[in-house]
Amino acid sequence: MNALEKRSIAALASVYAMRMLGLFMVLPVFMLLGEDLAGATPALLGIAIGAYGLSQALLQIPFGMLSDRYGRKRLIFCGLVIFAAGSLLAGASESIYGVIAGRILQGGGAIASVLMALLSDLTREENRTKAMAIVGLSIGVAFSASLFLGPLLGALVGLSGIFYATAGLALIGIVLVHSVVPTPVGKNTHLDAQPAKDKLRQVLSNRRLLRLDFGIGALHLVLTAAFLVVPVLLRDQVGVPATEHWWIYLSVMGLAFFAMVPFIIIGEKRRMMKPVLCGAVAMLALACFALAKLPHTLGFMWGGLFFFFMAFNLLEACLPSLISKESPAAAKGTAMGVYSTSQFFGAFVGGALGGALLEHTGVEGxxxxxVVVLLIWLGLALTMKRPSHASSFMVQLVDIKGRGVQAVDSALRDVPGVEDVVILVDADTAYLKVDYRQFDAASLERFAFVRP
Incomplete structure (x- = not known):
């Protein structure tokens, strides 16, 4: 990577991480600190926790498409300002309704796909996968950090202080994008990085992708619902003060991260993603059942949370990889957009439905x-076909029209390891789905229509 790419990736990964950190820091403390809000009930607290997911789900794909028309940075600034405004509104509110409005406004800054599009504008093709992996890593670190920083910050400055800190992170993000991230010379449509309207029908009719979309929705439904009950159990049943919850989350997340790494390696290297996925879903369901039924002592709760977050981290790492492998050529960006929409909608349903059940049926409900949602997901996972192991590969072309689109398409499909080809004539680009065990990128050099 050159200096410009390194600077762009570091800044955009930081913006993404700070935004996710702000969203998730309230999760482990909201049910404990939100009890003092005027009008608070378990159902309304649940809606407040998941409310950001509704606006995120509705605006995720539109924001990405609008950035093509109005510019990446302009949409990012707009999204971060909306996010900061929502954080300030939630922080200043003394009633649950004001916090719900603030959380909805927070989610209105749905800039994830715009950040990815800008990242694609500023990186070369050979470095783009690595750049996106760095951003993905930053998101994982931000989520893990939020679970212990939230209780620490909550003990010092309370719920309002967490929201104000979140607004501060958004303003830092604006400064980073303005002063550190270069402005690209021109906007390009990166179909592997951002959604496209003409690809939506293709993605939404793909049953294999829909199973994965249901999976990420179910995963974040379960995560959000868990934080409706786990913090209260730790305080009221186990007897751990809210100010001490941070060390439980820190120790659990740290060990769970290292415990799941071998399974990622097995799934990717040995092409056993389906058994790994099904095993992780089963483990998550068993962990939820154990948290509900086993005695609520510190040892049992810690063990249940360890297996919960081990399975959660494993699934959070596996699912984007599977989406990338299963998405049609030239539709990865759209598939990821639908995937993200499902993720945030799942968080909203988990908060809203989980809060209603908590109010009417208690923790058991x-x-x-x-458990029921996870068992449905497990059934879908067990009956799905073995996942593809193809990856996306983009090729720049020259003189397509002169050589004939059909001839170029046939030549590329004859290359060993190439499973699918989509050619964009106006962009002089071909999107391939390739199996790297058979595909060698150097084999394309023999074609005169491939740009050196």
Missing amino acids: VFALM
Whole structure:
């Protein structure tokens, strides 16, 4: 990578991480600190926790498409300002309704796909996968950090202080994008990085992708619902003060991260993603059942949370990889957009439905929801076909029209390891789906229509 790429990736990954950190820091403390809000009930607290997911789900794809027309940076600034405004509104509110409005406004800054599009504008093709992996890593680190930083910050400055800190992170993000991230010379449509309207029908009719979309929705439904009950159990049943919850989350997340790494390696290297996925879903369901039924002592709760977050981290790492492999050529960006929409919608449903169940049926009802949803997902995972192991590969072309689109398409399909080809004539680009065990990129050099 050159200096410009390194600078762009570091800044955009930081913006993404700070935004996710702000969204998730309230999760482990909201049910404990939100009890003092005027009008608070378990159902309304649940809606407040998941409310950001509704606006995120509705605006995720439109924001990405609008950035093509109005510019990447302009949409990012707009999204971060909306996010900061929502954080300030939630922080200043003394009632649950004001916090719900603030959380909805927070989610209105749905700039994830715009950040990815800008990242694609500023990186070369050979470095783009690595750049996106760095951003993905930053998101994982931000989520893990939020679970112990939230209780620490909540003990110092309370719920309002967490929201104000979140607004501060958004303003830092604006400064980073303005002063550190270069402005690209021109906007390009990167179909592997951003959604496209003409690809939506193709993605939404793909049953293999829809199973994965249901999976990420179910995963974040369960995560959000878990934080409706786990913090209260730790305080009221286990007897751990809210100010001490941070060390439980820190120790659990740290060990769970290292525990799941071998399974990622097995799934990718040995092409056993389906058994790994099904095993992780089963483990998550068993962990939820154990958290509900086993005695609520520190040892049992810690063990249940360890297996919960081990399975969660494993699934959070596996699912984007599977989406990338299963998405049609030239539709990865759209597939990821639908995937993200499903993720945030799942968080909203988990908060809203979980809160309603907590109010009317108690803790048992919330855990029952989690287990039932996971069992449905497990059934879908067990009956799905073995996942593809193809990856996306983009090729720049020259003189396509002169040589004939059909001839170029046939020549590329004859290359060993190439499973699918989509040629964009106006962009002089071909999107391939390739199996790297058979595909050698150097084999394309023999074609005169491939740009050196």
